[in-house]
Amino acid sequence: MTDMINMLAGIAPGSALDKARDARPEARRQAQASYDALFSPTEAGTFSLQDRFAVAAFVAALHGRDETRDFYKEQLVAAGASPELQVAVASEAFEARTHGPYGHYPAGPLSLENSDGMVYAVGPTARHVLGQRLATAFEHTHMLVYHPRDAAPASLQAMLDAGWSTTDIVTLSQLVSFLAFQIRVVAGLKALNARPA
Amino acid sequence: MTEKTQTPPAHTEPVVFTRDQLDWLPWLEPAAEETLTPRQKESLVDAARAKSPYFRLLARDPDILEARTRTDKDIFYNPQAGLPRAERELAAAATSRLNGCIYCASVHARHAAIYSKRERDVQKLLDQGISVDLDPRWNAIVAASAALTGIPIDFGPDDIDRLRSVGLDDLAIIDVINAASFFNWANRLMLSLGEPATTD
Numbered sequence: 308m309t310d311m312i313n314m315l316a317g318i319a320p321g322s323a324l325d326k327a328r329d330a331r332p333e334a335r336r337q338a339q340a341s342y343d344a345l346f347s348p349t350e351a352g353t354f355s356l357q358d359r360f361a362v363a364a365f366v367a368a369l370h371g372r373d374e375t376r377d378f379y380k381e382q383l384v385a386a387g388a389s390p391e392l393q394v395a396v397a398s399e400a401f402e403a404r405t406h407g408p409y410g411h412y413p414a415g416p417l418s419l420e421n422s423d424g425m426v427y428a429v430g431p432t433a434r435h436v437l438g439q440r441l442a443t444a445f446e447h448t449h450m451l452v453y454h455p456r457d458a459a460p461a462s463l464q465a466m467l468d469a470g471w472s473t474t475d476i477v478t479l480s481q482l483v484s485f486l487a488f489q490i491r492v493v494a495g496l497k498a499l500n501a502r503p504a
Numbered sequence: 505m506t507e508k509t510q511t512p513p514a515h516t517e518p519v520v521f522t523r524d525q526l527d528w529l530p531w532l533e534p535a536a537e538e539t540l541t542p543r544q545k546e547s548l549v550d551a552a553r554a555k556s557p558y559f560r561l562l563a564r565d566p567d568i569l570e571a572r573t574r575t576d577k578d579i580f581y582n583p584q585a586g587l588p589r590a591e592r593e594l595a596a597a598a599t600s601r602l603n604g605c606i607y608c609a610s611v612h613a614r615h616a617a618i619y620s621k622r623e624r625d626v627q628k629l630l631d632q633g634i635s636v637d638l639d640p641r642w643n644a645i646v647a648a649s650a651a652l653t654g655i656p657i658d659f660g661p662d663d664i665d666r667l668r669s670v671g672l673d674d675l676a677i678i679d680v681i682n683a684a685s686f687f688n689w690a691n692r693l694m695l696s697l698g699e700p701a702t703t704d
Contacts, residue, residue, distance in 0.1 A: 327674040330585060333578035334682060337571045344567035371656050407655045408603050415519025420604075420633070451692050453655060456604030458696035460509040460531045467507045473532045474564040480693055481568045488689035494657045495681030502664040504674060 310335065311342050312489065315374045316496040324500050338489065345482045346382070354475045358441055359482060360386040361396055362448055366486045368400030369452050374497065375490045395436040399445060403427045407453035424454055443469035444479060451483045507533075515701035518606050521630035523614045523623075526607050530698040534560035541566075549573045561697060572689070579682040587672065587679035590619035591645055595680050597626065598649040599687035602634050607700040608691050641670040649684035 312335070318324050328335055346359060360383040367379040383393060409424035427449040429442040437445065447462050466476050512529035534557045535544060545554065547566030553559040562569040580592050587595075593616035600609035609630060617626040625638045634650040637643065644666045651659040667677050 324674065327678055330675050331578050331582055331678065331682065333582070334575050337574040337578065340571035341568060341575060344565075344571050348567065369655070408653065410604060412604060412606075413517050413519045417520060451696055455692045455695040460511070462696075463531055464509045467509065470506075473507050476532060477562060477564045477697075478568065480696055481562070481565060481572065484689045484692035485568070485572070487692055488685045491652050491657060491659075491685035491688055492681055495652055495659055495685065496678070498660050498664050499674065499677055499681070502661045504668065 308336075308339065310339055312338055312492055312496065315378060315489075315493045316500060317374070318496060318500055322500075323503070324496065328496075338492070341485050342489065345478070345485060352475070352478075353472060354478050357383075357386040357388055357392075358444070361388065361392060361437075361441060362444060362479065362482060363486060364396045365400050365445055366448060366452060366483055367490060368397060369404055369449070370486075370490045371404065372490055372494050375486075375493055391436045395433040399429060399433045402430065403449055405453060408455065410454035410456035412456065425449075440470045444471065447479070448483050451480065452487065512699065512701070516704075518610075518700055518702050521601060521606055521609050521613070523610060523617060523627065523630065525614075525703050526610050527701040527703050528558050528607050528694065528698050529701055530557045530561050532561055532697060534558075535563050536560075546570065547573075549577070558694070558698065562693070576686060576690070579679070579686050586675040587645075587683075588619070590616055590622075591642075591676075592679055592683040593619060594626070594629075594642060594645055595649045595683035596687045596690075597629060598634055598646040599653050599684045600691055601629060602650050602653045603688070603691040603695070605687075605691040605695050607694050608687060610700070612687075644670045644672075645680055648680050649687075652681065652684040653688055 313325065360379065364379040364383040367375045383396065405425045407424065409422040411421045412418060427446060429437060429445050434442045443465055447466055450457060450462060463476060509531045510533055515529060518526060537554050537560065540554060540563060544563040544566045547563055547570040548554055548559055549570060593612050596612035597609055597616050600612060613626050613630055617623045625642065628636050628638065629646065634646055648659065648663045648667055651663050664677060667680060
């Protein structure tokens with residue numbers, strides 16, 4: 308069975324780390340099933356595969372880990388993205404990279420911990436290439452990646468107004484959040500693999 | 505036809521990190537309990553979750569919900585070796601504290617406190633944040649969770665060495681990585697699809 312996390316982390320089949328991962332067999336299998344559910348769904352519905360990989364390539368590029376960034380970049384090409392779309396995703400990710408997590412808390416004692424950061428808006432050239440629907444998703448995605456505690460209904464309403472259905476928003480939220488998981492697991496296992504006991 | 509977000513009923517929002525039981529109120533419309541399809545019910549894994557607006561909202565995409573839930577359960581509940589449950593919960597609580605998910609932190613701080621019987625230390629993490637000084641082993645787990653949670657991700661060989669130096673073997677380190685990474689998934693859903701409320 309394909310195991311994307313092992314592949315991206317460079318863990319050799321049969322190695323000690325591969326065997327250690329087998330002690331959590333369901334976590335391993337279901338992390339793969341999660342990838343499959345998002346990126347080879349039984350029905351993509353109104354959230355196309357190309358759009359899924361455009362968001363994924365953006366998220367992976369924001370995280371800046373070579374192994375996952377390159378993989379999703381290639382998947383976007385394989386999904387039939389035009390050269391203009393590929394450039395728009397890469398250049399927006401470059402412009403939008405920052406340090407997180409930041410954001411605001413409900414007013415009270417935690418206000419002392421509020422920290423401001425970039426509130427990203429897609430640039431005019433990329434907006435033309437992405438279209439309003441995908442551009443709005445990139446803006447929502449950037450918030451999810453870097454400052455999820457700033458989330459508010461207005462961001463979801465912007466998604467709905469841009470033509471995303473409630474169900475599509477659930478799928479997009481899962482996709483971005485799953486990648487936040489997968490990219491970190493790969494980064495963590497790669498570090499562990501590089502430092503055998 | 506454009507859909508609309510939901511305005512939650514009047515409630516009190518929690519303004520500090522707490523181990524108290526909280527509610528969660530959705531900003532998007534969950535699937536109605538009586539209209540759940542067999543596939544959606546199956547995706548909840550636990551039938552009781554049909555009562556939860558959070559899981560009924562996620563059930564709009566049942567395939568990813570089911571895979572997410574089964575990933576979650578094995579990371580936290582698989583009893584075979586590795587990191588004790590209390591410390592998997594500690595990693596989840598520390599991650600939630602850094603991302604700022606008051607709801608997730610409340611659930612997993614409660615679990616961490618129950619399984620470790622170290623209520624004071626868990627409360628210190630909630631009160632002071634991830635730079636808190638607990639003991640060398642818990643500090644290492646909290647620091648590793650924080651390094652994995654920050655973006656750019658600042659987790660590397662030094663974190664592995666530190667975890668080994670406080671007694672974690674490969675499987676226990678995998679558990680830390682899985683638990684902290686999984687909460688980077690869970691926190692984003694809970695934070696962005698609704699809001700917490702106190703239960704009085």
